[in-house]
Amino acid sequence: MIEIEGITKRYDATTVVDDVSMVIEPRTVCVIVGTSGSGKTTLLRMINRLVEPTAGIIKLDGADNRSVPGYELRRSIGYAIQGHGLFPHRTVAQNIATVPVLLGWDKDRIKARVDELMTLYQLDPQAYGPRYPHELSGGQQQRVGVARALAAEPNVLLMDEPFGALDPIIRTKAQEDLLAIQKRFGTTIILVTHDMEEAVHMGDKIAVMDAGKLVQYAKPAEILANPASSFVETLVGASERPFRLLSLGRVRDAVEIGSAEGEAIPGDASQRDALAELLWSGRPALPVKGTDGKPLGRITVDGLVKRAARPA
Amino acid sequence: MRGAPERPTGEGVNIRFDKLGVVIAAIAAYAGFLAPFATFRANRIVPGQARSILEALPATTAALLLAIIVAAALIALFRTPLVLRLAASVVTLVALALLIGVAGTFLTPAGNTFARVSPASGFWILIFAFTLLLADVLTRLNLSPLARVGVLVVAALAISLLLMSGSWDNLSILKEYFNRADSFWAEGSKHVTLALGSLAAAVIVGLPLGIFCHRVERLRAGVLNVLNIIQTIPSIALFGLLIAPLGWVATHVPGAAALGIRGIGTAPAFVALFLYSLLPVVANTVVGLAGVPRAANDAARGMGMTDRQRLFGVEFPLAFPVILTGIRIVLVQNIGLATIAALIGGGGFGVFVFQGVGQTAMDLVLLGAVPTVALAFAAAIILDAVIEMTATKRRVETA
Numbered sequence: 001m002i003e004i005e006g007i008t009k010r011y012d013a014t015t016v017v018d019d020v021s022m023v024i025e026p027r028t029v030c031v032i033v034g035t036s037g038s039g040k041t042t043l044l045r046m047i048n049r050l051v052e053p054t055a056g057i058i059k060l061d062g063a064d065n066r067s068v069p070g071y072e073l074r075r076s077i078g079y080a081i082q083g084h085g086l087f088p089h090r091t092v093a094q095n096i097a098t099v100p101v102l103l104g105w106d107k108d109r110i111k112a113r114v115d116e117l118m119t120l121y122q123l124d125p126q127a128y129g130p131r132y133p134h135e136l137s138g139g140q141q142q143r144v145g146v147a148r149a150l151a152a153e154p155n156v157l158l159m160d161e162p163f164g165a166l167d168p169i170i171r172t173k174a175q176e177d178l179l180a181i182q183k184r185f186g187t188t189i190i191l192v193t194h195d196m197e198e199a200v201h202m203g204d205k206i207a208v209m210d211a212g213k214l215v216q217y218a219k220p221a222e223i224l225a226n227p228a229s230s231f232v233e234t235l236v237g238a239s240e241r242p243f244r245l246l247s248l249g250r251v252r253d254a255v256e257i258g259s260a261e262g263e264a265i266p267g268d269a270s271q272r273d274a275l276a277e278l279l280w281s282g283r284p285a286l287p288v289k290g291t292d293g294k295p296l297g298r299i300t301v302d303g304l305v306k307r308a309a310r311p312a
Numbered sequence: 313m314r315g316a317p318e319r320p321t322g323e324g325v326n327i328r329f330d331k332l333g334v335v336i337a338a339i340a341a342y343a344g345f346l347a348p349f350a351t352f353r354a355n356r357i358v359p360g361q362a363r364s365i366l367e368a369l370p371a372t373t374a375a376l377l378l379a380i381i382v383a384a385a386l387i388a389l390f391r392t393p394l395v396l397r398l399a400a401s402v403v404t405l406v407a408l409a410l411l412i413g414v415a416g417t418f419l420t421p422a423g424n425t426f427a428r429v430s431p432a433s434g435f436w437i438l439i440f441a442f443t444l445l446l447a448d449v450l451t452r453l454n455l456s457p458l459a460r461v462g463v464l465v466v467a468a469l470a471i472s473l474l475l476m477s478g479s480w481d482n483l484s485i486l487k488e489y490f491n492r493a494d495s496f497w498a499e500g501s502k503h504v505t506l507a508l509g510s511l512a513a514a515v516i517v518g519l520p521l522g523i524f525c526h527r528v529e530r531l532r533a534g535v536l537n538v539l540n541i542i543q544t545i546p547s548i549a550l551f552g553l554l555i556a557p558l559g560w561v562a563t564h565v566p567g568a569a570a571l572g573i574r575g576i577g578t579a580p581a582f583v584a585l586f587l588y589s590l591l592p593v594v595a596n597t598v599v600g601l602a603g604v605p606r607a608a609n610d611a612a613r614g615m616g617m618t619d620r621q622r623l624f625g626v627e628f629p630l631a632f633p634v635i636l637t638g639i640r641i642v643l644v645q646n647i648g649l650a651t652i653a654a655l656i657g658g659g660g661f662g663v664f665v666f667q668g669v670g671q672t673a674m675d676l677v678l679l680g681a682v683p684t685v686a687l688a689f690a691a692a693i694i695l696d697a698v699i700e701m702t703a704t705k706r707r708v709e710t711a
Contacts, residue, residue, distance in 0.1 A: 050613055075616030085611030089629045098615050148615075158614075 001026050002047065002156065002188065007056035009042050016042045018212035019056070024205075026061075026155075027186045029179070031203035033193055033235065039212040040192045044158055047190065048077045060156065075099055078157035078187070082164040084145030086133040092118075092144050093129035099152040117147040120181065139170040146178065150185070157182075159191040163198065175202060196235055200224070200244045208232050220248055225311040242308035247272035251288055251299055254307060260285035260298040267296050275304045332448055333388040339441040340385040344378060347434030350415045355426040356484065356673050362432060368415040380407050381438065388445050394452055401446035408438055409474055416482030428484035430675055457697035464693050484675040485682070492664070492679070500683065502578070503660035506653055507646040507687075510582050514589030514642060519635070521590070522597025523623065532598060539591035547584060547649060551656045554580040581658030585649055589642040596638025600631030633703040640695035647688040651680065 002024040009017040017039040024030045034040045045051040047058055049070040058065045065073055086095050093114050100110045115125040121143040133141055142162065149157055162178075163171045179202065182189055193199055199206045200220045207217045208228075216228035224245045227233040236244065251274045252267035264287040265274050278286055278301050285300040348362030349369075366374045384400040416429040450463065480486050489496055525532040545553070559575030561568050573579045604627050612622045654662030661680040668676030 048614065050610075071616045071618045073616070074614060079611065079614030081607060081610060081614065083607045085605070085607035085609075085614075087608050087612070087626055087630075088605070089626075098617075102616055102621070145611075148611075 001059075001061055002190070003057075003059040003062075004043075004047075005057045005059070007043065007046060007058060008054050009039070009046060009051060010054045015212050017046070017053075020209075020212075020214045021056075022207060022214060022217050024188060024190060026188050028204040029182060029189045029191065029202055030205050030207060031191045031193060031199040032207045032209060033196060033199040034209035035194060035235075037211075038209040040209045041160055043209065044160055044190060044192050047156075048074045048079060048158055050074070075102055075152065076154055076156075078149035078152075078154040080146050080149040080157065080159045080162045082161040084133075084141045084165075086141060086145060086148070088133055091130050091132055092123070092136070093125070095133065095144060096148045096151050098148055103152055105152075113151060113153075117150060121147050121177070123147075138166060139174065142166055142170075142174055143177070146174075146181075150181070150187070153185070155188060157187050157189045159189060161193055162191065164193075171198075178202070196237065196240075197244070200247060208235060221245065221311070224248075241310075243272050243275075245311075246270070246275055246304060246308050249307065252290075252296065254299055254303055255288050255297040256300060256303055258285070258298045259295070260287045260300075262286050264289040264295065265299060267291065271299075271304055271307060274299050275301070275308070278304070328391045329389060330391050332444070333390065336441050336445050337385040337389040339437060340381055340388070343434045343437035343441065344381040344385075347437060348432040349434045350412065350419060351428075351430050351432040352419050353428045353430075353484075356428050356488075356675065357671060360428075360430070360432075363415070363419060365434070368419060369411060370414075370418060373411060373414060377407055377411050380404055384442065384445075394449055397445060398449045398453075401442045401449060404442045405439065405446065406470075408435065408442070409471075410479060413474070413479035413481075413483065416480065416484075420482050428487065428675065429482060430484040430678075457700045461694060461697050464690060468690070485678050488664075488673070488675045488679045495663070496679070499659055499661055499663050502658075503647075503650050503662075503684070504687070506578070506581060506585060506650045506658065506660055507643065510585035510589055511639065511642050511646055513582075513586045514593050515639060517586075518590050518593030519597055522594040522635075523601065525594065525598050526601040536591075536595060536598070539594055542587050543591045547588070547652050548655065550584045550587065551580055551652070554583055555656075558583065576656045576658075578653070578658050580656055581650070581653030581660075585646050585653070588649060589646060592638040592641040592645070593635075596641075597631065597635050600634030600638075601627055603634060604630045633699055636695070636699045636702060640692065640699060643691045643695060644688050647684060647691060651684055 004020055004022050004024075007017055007020045008015065020039075020043060032040045032043060042051055046053050047060075047065070049065060060077075087098075090098075096114045096117055097110045100113060105113075114129065118125040118128060123140065123143065128136070128140070133144065136144065142165070146159075146162065149159075163174050166174060175198065178189070181187070191202060193202075200223075203220055205217065206220055206223050208215045208223065208231075210229075210231045216223060216232050218226075223232065224236055224241055227236055247270050249271040250267065251265055251269045251271055254271050254274070255267070260283065262281060262283055265277060267288055267290050274286070278284070278299070284302070285298045288296045288299050290296050344365065349365040349367075350363045351360035352363055353360040365377055368374070369377060381404060384404040387396055387400040412431050412435055419429045420427050450460070455463070474480060475486075481490075521535065525535050542550075555575040558573060558580050562574050563569070565573075608626055608630070609622065612626045617625060650658075650660045651662035651665055653660050654666050661684045664680030665677050666680075668674060668678075668680065
């Protein structure tokens with residue numbers, strides 16, 4: 001659990017982060033979203049003390065984050081940034097091993113962990129371990145960056161626009177991979193982005209920041225349904241709201257009894273994708289199948305349209 | 313390599329000129345036929361008489377040399393295979409080196425120990441022209457750094473062999489050498505000690521200063537400006553400026569005089585070279601460190617590296633090729649500048665240069681100048697190779 005209590009950061013006369021308080025539950029993904037200059041990155045960097053706050057306290061599992069030296073604190077927290085920040089003079093394996101080496105793990109343990117992470121990220125350790133970062137594609141570099149952040153099995157992972165430099169197709173894949181790994185390791189992730197789409201997709205909770213202040217901190221559905229201010233409403237995007245709301249739900253939760261003609265939609269697809277498929281195929285309803293391929297029922301345009309309406 | 317579009321057939325042989333070759337052939341033609349090959353003087357200080365190739369060598373040898381020059385110039389002139397050009401340049405350079413020695417023996421009257429024979433402008437220009445051809449071939453061959461150092465070693469060995477064989481013993485520069493064999497090596501080692509010692513001192517002081525300037529932004533402009541101003545002081549003026557303070561130190565600081573610190577001599581020369589060396593070392597350290605990707609630095613801090621771990625583990629290795637470039641500049645610059653140290657009694661090859669100027673004995677000037685140029689040239693080739701190897705290591709390893 002991460003408790004942020006009354007955190008303020010001032011540079012001379014300008015207040016970058018203004019009295020922010022929030023609690024991030026363990027094993028969840030918290031997305032901090034805001035425009036550039038909103039203080040979201042500064043807030044993130046105060047958690048691992050890359051930036052020291054002017055006032056306020058941050059507690060990690062109950063302990064003040066100033067109770068250990070900054071560099072020791074940072075070794076216990078994963079950190080991944082936009083443009084990956086890989087060390088160009090070190091191989092992929094050496095890059096991933098950075099924090100374990102700093103922590104003084106023994107060689108066998110480091111090698112085992114590096115191999116495990118590379119395999120997890122679909123990079124063959126034999127083939128890619130001895131390569132240098134500039135020999136990898138952008139997507140591969142990003143994966144190595146995240147693997148490096150996770151190397152020392154941190155409970156908390158901080159990510160500053162980790163997918164910012166990726167093209168849309170690779171970005172979607174990277175987001176899915178990250179969510180899968182988050183479930184597997186139970187890591188608490190705090191992710192900074194300016195992309196509301198990404199925030200709604202990734203976050204268990206979303207923190208919206210504007211001019212240094214925390215404007216709203218709630219579940220995605222709540223943010224979409226009841227934006228706390230006109231700023232949040234703009235950020236959500238009025239024309240996108242219904243589709244973002246649908247993207248939060250799974251097809252399986254919107255299944256109606258009955259049958260329909262056409263290609264079946266998987267139950268764990270998002271409702272937004274289902275609506276798109278319905279509109280594109282020009283049918284009022286499509287069958288839904290479970291993961292085992294058995295029919296679950298059908299999904300209808302009318303049903304989805306009702307779900308896309310503003311919650312009461 | 314693709315040249316101009318092929319002409320339709322039936323127009324005869326397609327002759328194409330090599331751009332650089334045209335220049336080389338023109339220079340070689342002038343130097344071989346119009347410029348004097350050697351200079352003959354009755355003693356070491358009277359004005360010399362020019363001797364062309366035909367006059368300076370026995371008739372058959374002269375004809376052979378002219379034939380070699382003409383053939384090599386033709387090979388350079390047209391677009392010919394690299395191997396042929398390499399052979400032409402090497403053969404011509406070897407022939408020139410051997411035959412200038414023959415000219416020395418041929419022109420010196422038997423038993424005359426006062427007469428002097430020295431290479432004249434034609435010889436030097438021919439050497440220049442075919443070294444240019446050789447350098448061009450070596451560049452086009454795209455040699456690896458180690459191979460370039462290998463070529464340097466082979467050239468050095470060949471020159472040493474020639475010197476030891478005695479075939480140049482009748483040339484005036486070697487006659488000057490035989491008169492000063494002991495002091496030549498003593499001044500040579502002093503020269504190298506001055507150049508390398510001041511470089512080492514500049515690296516020991518300049519690296520930390522550069523790192524400091526990088527970390528503390530407010531200091532950067534100030535320090536670099538001061539070093540810039542030092543760099544603009546003419547070297548002789550700097551020697552003069554140092555006489556008073558070092559003289560004061562020698563008389564007032566106990567033990568300083570015993571260490572060899574005096575107003576004139578090695579100490580001010582060393583200090584001046586050190587001061588000149590600081591700017592390239594500090595500036596390149598600052599530039600190198602500034603060129604380290606921001607993201608890599610941020611990630612290093614975010615991973616929990618201490619400042620020291622970040623400096624030695626990330627910043628320094630990434631800045632190293634740039635810092636090394638600064639060291640290369642300093643080394644080549646110092647080898648040249650150390651010549652001037654002789655003016656204030658600092659020793660080095662400059663001793664011969666200034667003695668020679670004083671006696672209007674050009675051969676003595678060459679005895680100081682030629683080794684200096686050779687040292688600077690060798691230092692540049694070796695350090696360039698090292699820089700290339702450190703910069704491409706990470707690429708080559710996995711290629």
